[in-house]
Amino acid sequence: MPGTDAAVVHPATGELLERLDAQPAEVLADALVAIRARRAELRDAEDAVEAELRRRMDLRGRRLAIFGEWEVEASSGNVREWDADALEGVLRELIDDGVIHAAEVTEVIRHETTVSGREALRVAGRLSGPAKAAVERCFVWRKKGGGRLRIERSVELPTPEERTQ
Numbered sequence: 001m002p003g004t005d006a007a008v009v010h011p012a013t014g015e016l017l018e019r020l021d022a023q024p025a026e027v028l029a030d031a032l033v034a035i036r037a038r039r040a041e042l043r044d045a046e047d048a049v050e051a052e053l054r055r056r057m058d059l060r061g062r063r064l065a066i067f068g069e070w071e072v073e074a075s076s077g078n079v080r081e082w083d084a085d086a087l088e089g090v091l092r093e094l095i096d097d098g099v100i101h102a103a104e105v106t107e108v109i110r111h112e113t114t115v116s117g118r119e120a121l122r123v124a125g126r127l128s129g130p131a132k133a134a135v136e137r138c139f140v141w142r143k144k145g146g147g148r149l150r151i152e153r154s155v156e157l158p159t160p161e162e163r164t165q
Helices: 027-062 084-096 115-127 129-136 161-162
Strands: 062-067 072-073
Touching: 072 115, 084 115
Parallel strands: none
Antiparallel strands: 062 072
16 A cells, blocks of 8 residues: 555654554544645745745845855746737738748647536536437546545544533
């Protein structure tokens, strides 16, 4: 069984959870909740520290800076964003004017076919017989890759002290 012999430190208690396959499920669930909370805290801390380093680099007007023994390089943070509709219009005009050939721009703008599953099911729901079967043959069930476990406290159980009262 993969991962069962890993050792994990519970972030809230500091307890070493050796041999995960031997741990009670409730201990694992509690540890997973604590790990996710800690990861969120670390992401927030990472974002804050990174923002401060970027701020200091911006003050220097530098993309590359040396801080003590650390060399820190920041990407420009700029991304070219194209207006696909405008570009398509310009390219069509250039082709029509003979400035470029259509073959030169076949990969510039891609129109990708996607399916709205909800709408396809709505259509299939209105059909019957061979028509419905034909639409339903257009999909297959695939197992999702793992997915995220949903973990919540199910009920607040009484403590041993509350049970004896």
